[in-house]
Amino acid sequence: MTDLDERQVRTSPVGGELLRVEGLGVAFDTSRGQVHAVSDLSLSLQRGKTLGIVGESGSGKSVTSKAIMGLLPRSGVTKVGRIVYDGTDISAYGQNEYRELWGTEMAMVFQDPMTSLNPVMRIGKQLTEGLRTRLGMDKQTAKETAISLLAAVRIPAPERRFKEYPGRLSGGMRQRIVIAMALACGPKLLFADEPTTALDVTVQAQILDLLEDQQRDRFMGMVLVTHDLGVVAGRADDIAVMYAGRIVETAPTRSLFAHVQHPYTEALLRSIPKVDYPSHTRLDAIAGRPPDLANPPQGCPFAPRCRYATEMCHQVRPELTPMPGDPQHLFACHHPVDASAEELTTEVAEKERV
Amino acid sequence: MPELHIAPDPLMSPADPEVAAIESGPSAPTKRKLGVGGWICAGWLILLVVVSIFAPLLKADPVVNDRGRVVEGCGTGKGLPIYDPFDCRDLQAKRAQTSGEGSGKFTHLAGVDSSGRDTFSQTLLGTRTTLLIAFFSILAATVVGGLLGLVSGYFGRKLDIVITGVFDVMVAFPALVLALLIVTFFSPPDDPSGAARRVPGIIIALAIVAVPILGRIARASTLTWAEREFVTAARALGAKPFRIIFRDVLPNVAPAMMSIAMLGVGIVIVTEASLAILGLGVPDDTMSWGRVVAAGGANFRTYPHLVFVPGVAIVITVCALNFLGDALRQKFDVRESAL
Numbered sequence: 001m002t003d004l005d006e007r008q009v010r011t012s013p014v015g016g017e018l019l020r021v022e023g024l025g026v027a028f029d030t031s032r033g034q035v036h037a038v039s040d041l042s043l044s045l046q047r048g049k050t051l052g053i054v055g056e057s058g059s060g061k062s063v064t065s066k067a068i069m070g071l072l073p074r075s076g077v078t079k080v081g082r083i084v085y086d087g088t089d090i091s092a093y094g095q096n097e098y099r100e101l102w103g104t105e106m107a108m109v110f111q112d113p114m115t116s117l118n119p120v121m122r123i124g125k126q127l128t129e130g131l132r133t134r135l136g137m138d139k140q141t142a143k144e145t146a147i148s149l150l151a152a153v154r155i156p157a158p159e160r161r162f163k164e165y166p167g168r169l170s171g172g173m174r175q176r177i178v179i180a181m182a183l184a185c186g187p188k189l190l191f192a193d194e195p196t197t198a199l200d201v202t203v204q205a206q207i208l209d210l211l212e213d214q215q216r217d218r219f220m221g222m223v224l225v226t227h228d229l230g231v232v233a234g235r236a237d238d239i240a241v242m243y244a245g246r247i248v249e250t251a252p253t254r255s256l257f258a259h260v261q262h263p264y265t266e267a268l269l270r271s272i273p274k275v276d277y278p279s280h281t282r283l284d285a286i287a288g289r290p291p292d293l294a295n296p297p298q299g300c301p302f303a304p305r306c307r308y309a310t311e312m313c314h315q316v317r318p319e320l321t322p323m324p325g326d327p328q329h330l331f332a333c334h335h336p337v338d339a340s341a342e343e344l345t346t347e348v349a350e351k352e353r354v
Numbered sequence: 355m356p357e358l359h360i361a362p363d364p365l366m367s368p369a370d371p372e373v374a375a376i377e378s379g380p381s382a383p384t385k386r387k388l389g390v391g392g393w394i395c396a397g398w399l400i401l402l403v404v405v406s407i408f409a410p411l412l413k414a415d416p417v418v419n420d421r422g423r424v425v426e427g428c429g430t431g432k433g434l435p436i437y438d439p440f441d442c443r444d445l446q447a448k449r450a451q452t453s454g455e456g457s458g459k460f461t462h463l464a465g466v467d468s469s470g471r472d473t474f475s476q477t478l479l480g481t482r483t484t485l486l487i488a489f490f491s492i493l494a495a496t497v498v499g500g501l502l503g504l505v506s507g508y509f510g511r512k513l514d515i516v517i518t519g520v521f522d523v524m525v526a527f528p529a530l531v532l533a534l535l536i537v538t539f540f541s542p543p544d545d546p547s548g549a550a551r552r553v554p555g556i557i558i559a560l561a562i563v564a565v566p567i568l569g570r571i572a573r574a575s576t577l578t579w580a581e582r583e584f585v586t587a588a589r590a591l592g593a594k595p596f597r598i599i600f601r602d603v604l605p606n607v608a609p610a611m612m613s614i615a616m617l618g619v620g621i622v623i624v625t626e627a628s629l630a631i632l633g634l635g636v637p638d639d640t641m642s643w644g645r646v647v648a649a650g651g652a653n654f655r656t657y658p659h660l661v662f663v664p665g666v667a668i669v670i671t672v673c674a675l676n677f678l679g680d681a682l683r684q685k686f687d688v689r690e691s692a693l
Binding site for chain 2: 069071074075099100101102103104107108110111112115116117118119120121129130133134178181182184185
């Protein structure tokens with residue numbers, strides 16, 4: 001096979017692996033020693049698919065996406081592992097090499113639209129800058145493209161918004177602009193780092209639907225980072241649940257909800273309120289806190305908060321192993337729950353009333 | 355039982371936030387105005403600029419003999435009482451001032467100095483040099499200090515350590531001593547050819563003194579703005595570092611820098627006067643406010659009104675710059691608006 005053929009295979013629009021991460025580890029140097037924000041993380045994303053990364057604050061989900069994007073701070077960080085993007089190993093890439101990928105190959109939607117737009121630059125300028133410098137468009141073409149992008153993210157009166165400053169827009173509108181900016185140069189991989197956390201609940205669903213539509217239309221791979229299992233349930237093809245910097249359970253969405261294995265996944269599920277719960281149902285909050293990552297526990301990191309924990313859990317950290325009968329469903333637990341999401345949430349509703 | 359009043363949650367949006375945003379924009383910015391005070395200050399500064407441009411034209415013509423040589427610099431006495439600050443030596447007025455009688459042939463609004471030269475005219479005609487020195491030294495300091503501060507704050511690491519180290523060393527010197535040193539270096543007082551280099555020397559000296567002050571402001575401001583997510587967002591879209599510095603960081607740092615720069619212009623005017631008092635002011639053929647103060651200062655106990663006009667001009671100008679700088683910062687500072 002010649003080089004040309006190979007490239008054609010690599011960039012073929014259908015199927016194939018877009019992103020593969022093997023053994024990713026990220027450690028920050030702090031005054032208390034190294035904090036292992038992410039340890040031994042592996043994941044894979046197919047073209048045009050969505051991977052949901054779920055976990056609570058400090059579980060390393062944002063750090064994971066920033067590490068893959070090459071956006072970690074420049075000093076005081078150790079990054080190990082292998083990152084393969086579109087067939088190229090980018091683990092050793094520096095800022096200059098990453099700059100070629102940013103925007104055109106991979107882009108990111110940030111958490112807080114209030115801070116991720118430049119307050120003193122007109123929206124049009126922020127949008128067209130990438131188009132002009134990265135794609136070499138002339139002023140007029142860039143403007144037309146930007147306005148059609150604004151229309152694509154469903155901004156009403158895009159010509160008017162084009163000339164305005166971000167301060168005039170609401171949070172939901174700003175997040176649409178941020179999405180438009182991320183989409184501008186046609187990335188193949190989009191990271192959405194808790195894109196709805198800073199938004200009103202009423203707007204959250206709209207933004208997520210928008211992301212989903214755009215992802216489908218443009219056939220992008222998407223990594224959707226969230227702390228809400230409910231957000232990814234209907235939108236992700238695969239889900240990875242993170243806890244204390246590690247993936248504790250990962251599976252195709254359907255399989256994950258059908259056979260919840262890890263007690264942490266179970267706990268996350270139980271903590272989501274549901275409409276069909278009778279009123280005054282007490283939500284099952286997870287007691288305790290995640291472990292201190294500066295000196296992680298010897299055994300299973302979730303053991304101190306786990307209702308099934310035994311002596312073994314405190315001593316030996318379980319490895320990520322496939323579920324019997326489903327090699328794609330991996331989990332790291334000595335005492336898997338093995339129940340469906342349905343069963344678990346029904347149980348909550350029956351058990352506790354206030 | 356009294357009804358409980360619950361304050362409306364500022365984070366709660368109207369029923370349909372999207373629609374509300376389309377109608378008016380959530381924070382339809384109320385245009386902050388400069389206010390009367392701001393306009394008065396701006397007016398004073400504009401007046402100064404006008405004076406510095408046109409003052410020489412207002413001067414009464416000197417009396418010349420047949421060969422075109424100046425025999426008396428005090429003009430014909432017609433028009434405004436503005437005289438040549440060097441050539442008009444009105445000894446009659448000087449005697450009148452010394453003896454406490456009324457002024458003689460000419461009206462001198464603010465008295466005459468020990469050589470009979472009109473203080474008011476000197477102040478008026480010194481405005482240009484004073485403003486030029488203040489403006490160009492601060493301009494240079496803003497450009498150099500701002501650039502160093504931006505680069506230092508944005509790139510950090512070793513570059514930051516070196517630049518902040520240099521700033522610290524410069525600030526550690528007493529400003530006036532440093533300025534004296536630099537002026538002496540550029541135009542030694544005992545070197546006759548040095549006089550021509552005196553004004554540029556003063557500008558360079560004052561600029562160097564002001565660089566670390568403006569540089570530190572730029573660096574501190576850059577540090578906070580470079581942390582903001584939109585800078586990371588710009589990076590994640592493939593923008594190059596200097597593009598980010600100039601397009602994303604600089605416009606946000608600029609209001610703070612502008613405010614300090616305006617304050618700096620005032621400080622520089624005062625420092626220029628201090629240099630003049632210490633004998634390292636503008637050369638003899640140039641007039642500046644500092645020089646008028648320095649000349650009048652010698653007889654301050656007997657004739658305090660001689661330093662009054664230039665002194666008041668300095669005070670009003672410094673206050674105006676300070677006030678206006680603050681007003682402009684408030685007007686342009688986005689941080690105080692809905693962010």
